[in-house]
Amino acid sequence: MSITWTRRRLAFGRFWASFRTQRAGVIGLAILLLAVLLAVIAPLFIDAGVTNVVSGTGEKLSPPSWDDPLGTDESGRSVLLMIWWGSRTSLLIGFLAALLSMVIGTVLGIAAGHFRGWIGAIVMRITDWFLVLPSLVTALVLAAILGGSTVTIIAAIGVTSWPSTARLIRAQTLAVEARPYIERSQALGGGHWHITTRHVLPNVAPLLLASTTLEVASAIVTESTLAFLGVSANKTSWGTMLRGSYDWGAATSGAWWYILVPGLCIVIVVMAFTLCGRALENVLNPRLRKAV
């Protein structure tokens, strides 16, 4: 066990050293750690009350000032506080949807790669089928059928975004299983479960991390798009804030802060996830390493 641990620590050390050279990735990581930290500690300072209209005390749609550094919305609520509280929903949906997509993608990807025969063929058929479905349109239909709630939004995004992960994992599984020690393990009586969890999974895990990071980014964008099109979890998120700014005529009243701030937050966080994910990919995928 200790040998494994040492080996893993060393591997991590190598990985970190190599990740640190990716400047954009490090910046992305810093931004997203900050965003997650802020979202996690938010309840220590504020509560859901900041999104309550009755408690909106400021002027309606007032521009940024000392009291409300990012201005107020149509009910006199502070945009800053709502952004802060809303980050929890946006990030939660982003993470959980990506997690769901990762789990489905990994299970099916490994299954398709490991069981070659007809099982693999069927799984690949299903994956390819999902891959071509227009994901936003499908997610909209799913959310419309199931009704809007945090769970259905997560499900709608997760269910439509896993196929690219599955393909990636399948390719990786095939590569791993081609290695001689897998054959040795099979000869020694290692079952499917043993091989997939002990040998394949640890080997695909790093790439999985990269792809999941990228998945979070797209899930956050999808959430905001769904919210804009009127399918939302009914909780304050950056997407619903943008929808609010649209509904309450912020653009035509010149309330630029109400439109720009949530949008920029989305762009920055999504960008951070993307940079981070690409840096991970560069580090982990030797084929691309030369790409800087």
Place this chain on the structure above:
Amino acid sequence: MTISTPPAADAIAEEPARRGLLRYAVAKVGGALLSIAMVIVATFFAFRLLPGDPVRALAQGRNMTPEQLDLERRRLGLDKSLLEQFVQFVNQTVHFDLGTSYEYKRPVLDLIGERIGATLLLTGTALVMAVSLGIWQGARAGWKPGSRFDKFSTGVSLVLWSVPTFWLGLLLLMVFAAGIGPIPGIFPTRGIESVDAPDGFGYVLDVAKHMVLPCLTMVAVVYAQYLLVMRSSVLDEVGQDYVTTARAKGLKDDEIRRRHAVPNALLPTVTLVFMRIGFVVGGAVTVEAIFSWPGLGQLFYEAIRVPDFTLMQGTFLLITVSVILMNTLADVIYHVLDPRVRSA
């Protein structure tokens, strides 16, 4: 849909190359038919999951007598068993009968037919522009990774990729259609043509003017993925032996890139274009809603808002099936064009 660098080349290369083209095409078309069958089955059951009584959902609270409701129920075949309904649904669908929209009281297929042209024009133009832009920038960026051009173009595309389409569309609308400060609002705020559009060439210009903002929105958001794939494919080529050989032979760098590396790298990118066409179609929903573009996306958005489930179902079926067909076509064309496959 992530921006990860997809292993498009790997995925394709895995296909057994030695099969005959015909056999290949037959297999692909068979696969597509199977996919379409799966879409039809999935659509049927997904839309039967709807909570509540579909007839009443269709009625949207309009006053209906029990007789009217019964009539409607019979018309929709809801008095039959699920199996019979399914058979009927499949039968109608394969005969291109997508039902009647409750909101418009007209066949869904007619509604789609009236709007598909506008969507094809918008998405087609946007796609062609995005692909050209992506391929051009991606090829240059991949050839000299780490160069200023690479950093700049990749950076810009990634920022635009992170922008929600609808938000960008709204900003463009507010700046270039409404006009802010010194920027005049020169572009139209809505639609595909002016009400008093002139005829002939003037009409083409009028439509072009209306297309600028929606098109720009779509291109800005989607071109990054083509850029990145092209970049990584070119990057792959840079490491190939023939490039070294060509350099050793004294060929000019630019020439190697254009004559060898880019054409070789192009195929996986073009395949990706078709593989991700569904993504572009999805973008059309928001763009059309913002710019009041009279296309399929707007129809779909309307169906969701009402909600008009027959219309939603029909539009969804059509979009999905056409995306599957596009992909199959791309697969086969790829097979015909790929020099590696051909030579084998």
Place this chain on the structure above:
Amino acid sequence: MRKWIGATAAMGMLALGGLAGPAAQAAEPSAPKVIRVGATQAMDSMNPFLAVRLVSSSIHRWMYGYLAVPDSKTLQPSPDLAESWTTSPDGLTWTFKIRSAKWSDGQPITAADAAWTFNKMITDDGAKTANGPAVENFASVTANGQDLTVKLKTPQASMLDNPVPIMPKHAWEKVGDIARYEANEYPAVTSGPYIAVEHKKDQYVKLKANPDYWRGAPKIDELQVIFYDNPAAAIVGLKKGDIDLIGRLAPPDFEALKGDENIVQWNTEGRRATYLQVNHGATTSDNKPIGDGHPALKDPKVRQALHYAIDKQKLVDQVQNGLAKPADGSIVPPMYKDFFWQAEGEKKVSFDVAKANKILDDAGYKKGADGIRTMPDGSRKLQFRFSIHTDAPIEEKLAEYLTGWFKELGITLTTKRLDSSKFTEETGTTALFDIAISGWSVNPDPEEVLATHLCSRRPTASGEGGGTESFYCDPQYEALYQQQLKELDRPKRADIIKKMEERLYTDAPVIALYYPNNLEGYRKDRIAKVTSIPEDKGMLYGGSGYWPFYTLEAVSKDGAAAEDDGSNTGVIVGIVAGVLILIGAGYFLTRRRKTVADDRE
């Protein structure tokens, strides 16, 4: 592949180069007078038998004549296609004299046209889609020359408010299946001030003035209705001058028009009432309980207490940006002066949380340790659900205020969001709600909205909807309704109707919150004159009848000057953009040519 890229570049050039060309505006000296109306809803059908959207019925009102139209001053029914009418003493037979006028294709208008229209609706289910209920009470309709005789099943005072446009028999009887007919044949055959000449789906409808209109041709040449998906874009369109008038604005959009010197903000009393529907013990039409409403709401005292706990003025200020009138009445808004009833003195319920708490204390609803009241028998806490629509920002906001106020009463309110079909089902048929948001746009004759609170409108035992707005079933209300049906004397009938409103106010199956204002805007540099309906501070687009659009007058110098400015800037910027693209593409193409040359070596 190279060719392909070249072609792409060329296409891009074409697309962007399009900017360089100004949208040719033929600004001849005798330019036609055109007024453009914006709408944030597109036409659902040009066939009046099928169209249900508001924009469609407005456009149809501008195209077709009706039996009677609301008078532009009093809103009382006044002659339209029917010149005059008489009623039999039992109120069951109405005889209309149809005006001697012509359809826009020159054919004479006769009673046969009207008879055909109504009979079509009576006999063909497909023709009932839009206005079916309007002929439900018709026993028979016959024509003789210019005389139209309608026999009713029961007396109906609202007969003259009939919402059915009279269609030209000669043009429409050839239509096979009316339920599938799109009516996309232009120019349309009409009898009203305008003739539809073009309809592009989801884009616009063009209407030309009817030169032979029996009142005289409208003062403008063309009326265009332009559809927007995006309300913000419509506001921008009005500010830029793409459209000249827009109605049905949301309060924020209306406020965004402030400060533009060319735009008139038109803010008047509206025809809508917004109210709460309270599940006071819903029953089916055979008086069996249905649904899962909270038992406490069966107690009128609880409903009364809720009423006292609502600060209507605050709702108006916060939810409607002050652009509404707090409701001290019931479901008929104050713009209908004849029928509006307002609570006064003792009866008037005004915001008073202490009083609300006292009512509940006296009635035995005790507060528990957690501050939540329970039923007098202690069986259930007073926890209510509030049903609203998804994607409805105003309702969302309203829910949050109500939750706050009810909390002070010791009542928990949780918001339940439903899509519109589910909402209608749960609040109109299955009664799976406690309190729900509701509202109704009232016609000049309020009979339709009054009928939504009748016993007969409750769902049947098998759960078929009947169109109730409250599941209300009250003998007193029923009796008053029957009485007003038969009362053909307008002031007397109005008194009865006011009693009905009072009953709804005090018994509180519905609690009116406010009457939203009708918000519109138009450009005064384009529209010289427009008469609202009613003429004294009435509505434009939102009004019933065709008066505002029939009386429209355009500013004579036409808007051509302003548009030219826009195009010139467009030309300059377009040329610059085009040149840049050309340079880029040229660079690209020359390099390509070089390669070709290299190839030849």
